[in-house]
Amino acid sequence: IHSSQMALEIAAKAAVGAPTILGDCPFSQRVQLTLEEKKIAYHTHLIDVSNKPQWFLEVSPEGKVPVVKFDGKWVPDSDVIVGILEEKYPEPSFVTPPQFSSVGSKIFGTFVSFVKSKDSNDGTEQALVAELNALEEHLKANGPYVAGEKVTAVDLSLAPKLYHVVVALGHFKNWTIPESLTHVHNYIKLLFARESFEKTKAAKEYVIAGWLPKVNP
Secondary structure, three states, X not given: OOOOOOOEEEEEEEXXXXXXXXXXXXXXXXXXXXXXXXXXXXXXXXXXXXXXXXXXXXXXXXXXXXXXXXXXXEEEOHHHHHHHHHHHOOOOOOOOOHHHOOOOOOHHXXXXXXXXXXXXXXXXXXXXXXXXXXXXXXXXXXXXXXXXXXXXXXXXXXXXXXXHHHHHHHHHOOOOOOOOOHHHHHHHHHHHOOHHHHHHOOOHHHHHHHHHHHHOO
């Protein structure tokens, strides 16, 4: 822990229906994973997104989570936050080599379309499978992580999103990642087994509760 530092403050999403429990926002978890992996002390403010506190709306007028307080100023956007953390706390480094930084970047978008889909022939499942196949090929050539032996920022961004893929599609579609994607399965196992992931993941029921209104509006 960087003990010379005051604990950083982060505002993250509380669980749907359980405002005192960590919620299912993959972007909040990405920031918390980065803080854990860098051993930075932090304090989490849980935000009930259906009933946002006044102080939070003052620091985050768009009401977006996560936001992190740097030098007295609240900063939104997990990409920006992770960049600042990397700058301020360069050790250990999680910089992803630029040629790998967009690996897997379309997985979450294709997952969202598929989990919300009401028509099994609309191509959303195939689109997700195509993205997972691309990840499989990449990991086969470069794994076990996206940039090789060592975890980098891209993995900490993908881990929470893949957790949503596994939990939400398992629940709402009774769907699992094809067994043939052995490198993807191994990658997920490695990521989910990390202590940082165990500490920061939402319980499965809160991931499901978070998607319920989006799947069945």
